[in-house]
Amino acid sequence: MPALLTWLAAWALLRVLSAGGLLPAWGAALGLGLVVALALRRASAWRRLIVAAGLPVAALLQSLAGWVSSRLIGAGGTLPAWAWLLPAALLLAAYPLRAWRDAPVFPTPALALRGLGALTALPAGASLLDAGCGLGQGMAALRTEFPSARIEGIEWSGLLRLATAARCPWASVRRGDMWRADWSRFALVYLFQRPESMARALAKAEAEMAPGAWLVSLAFAVPGRVPSAVLRPSGASPVWLYRVGAGALERLSACAGPQSGSAQVDNPHNKPARSGRH
Numbered sequence: 001m002p003a004l005l006t007w008l009a010a011w012a013l014l015r016v017l018s019a020g021g022l023l024p025a026w027g028a029a030l031g032l033g034l035v036v037a038l039a040l041r042r043a044s045a046w047r048r049l050i051v052a053a054g055l056p057v058a059a060l061l062q063s064l065a066g067w068v069s070s071r072l073i074g075a076g077g078t079l080p081a082w083a084w085l086l087p088a089a090l091l092l093a094a095y096p097l098r099a100w101r102d103a104p105v106f107p108t109p110a111l112a113l114r115g116l117g118a119l120t121a122l123p124a125g126a127s128l129l130d131a132g133c134g135l136g137q138g139m140a141a142l143r144t145e146f147p148s149a150r151i152e153g154i155e156w157s158g159l160l161r162l163a164t165a166a167r168c169p170w171a172s173v174r175r176g177d178m179w180r181a182d183w184s185r186f187a188l189v190y191l192f193q194r195p196e197s198m199a200r201a202l203a204k205a206e207a208e209m210a211p212g213a214w215l216v217s218l219a220f221a222v223p224g225r226v227p228s229a230v231l232r233p234s235g236a237s238p239v240w241l242y243r244v245g246a247g248a249l250e251r252l253s254a255c256a257g258p259q260s261g262s263a264q265v266d267n268p269h270n271k272p273a274r275s276g277r278h
């Protein structure tokens with residue numbers, strides 16, 4: 001919303017200035033100045049970039065549309081207004097509204113889960129779920145760690161599901177809402193969502209998954225809950241592990257053992273959980 005409001009404010013300013021007869025270059029400079037000033041108020045570098053880039057990207061798209069219409073219709077012609085609905089429809093198909101409430105597409109880096117297989121020591125053929133599997137990078141990282149596991153993904157966006165099913169023929173990918181899916185048959189559910197989803201995810205895991213099963217989250221911890229373990233692969237975000245069921249921490253101590261690769265493992269019984277943002 002802050003990004004949308006900033007872009008709208010900049011376009012409104014441009015309109016007012018051009019109606020007032022100001023040179024387009026001055027109008028653009030003032031609009032850009034407004035956008036940059038508002039972008040600097042955002043907390044993270046990514047958010048500042050997204051807010052600041054909106055106006056230049058929109059201006060670029062507009063001139064691209066001008067170029068396309070001059071090619072299709074001839075000089076001076078303009079595309080009908082409804083043509084703008086096509087990219088909007090594509091965006092909506094890739095990003096149906098409910099998906100925004102949990103997390104937008106943001107891929108798991110290839111080596112982000114390094115050490116997870118050794119730490120969790122799941123039996124061969126165990127079933128794993130990537131809840132909100134996006135374009136499949138999380139499933140690929142799981143496959144590296146658990147080469148003999150049965151990997152499934154569930155994704156709310158039908159378009160992403162299709163692309164991911166084609167990209168990851170070794171996994172079973174279906175369209176659906178991860179919150180409505182049954183997690184009971186999985187030995188491990190992996191999430192890369194957002195801090196606000198984590199308490200709900202752990203409650204669901206504890207209600208549905210078997211004792212000893214794992215809920216694994218990249219980057220985001222469950223607020224106020226001590227994780228069973230934390231993997232800290234060098235140069236990557238922490239991976240938070242929660243083991244379902246009573247006595248889990250004791251069993252974890254027994255299996256944590258020495259770790260592979262450069263991943264560092266914490267068993268932070270008394271450390272407060274930290275969380276972050278995309």
Ligand SMILES: C[S@@+](CC[C@H](N)C(=O)[O-])C[C@H]1O[C@@H](n2cnc3c(N)ncnc32)[C@H](O)[C@@H]1O
Pocket residue numbers: 098099100101102103104105106107108130131132133134135136137138139154155156157160176177178179191192193
């Ligand atoms: C941050 S991405 C993670 C993608 C993938 N798990 C990975 O790590 O590479 C989050 C994904 O969750 C999907 N998503 C969000 N809410 C969902 C829901 N309720 N049910 C299923 N998928 C959802 C989004 O569409 C998005 O593709």
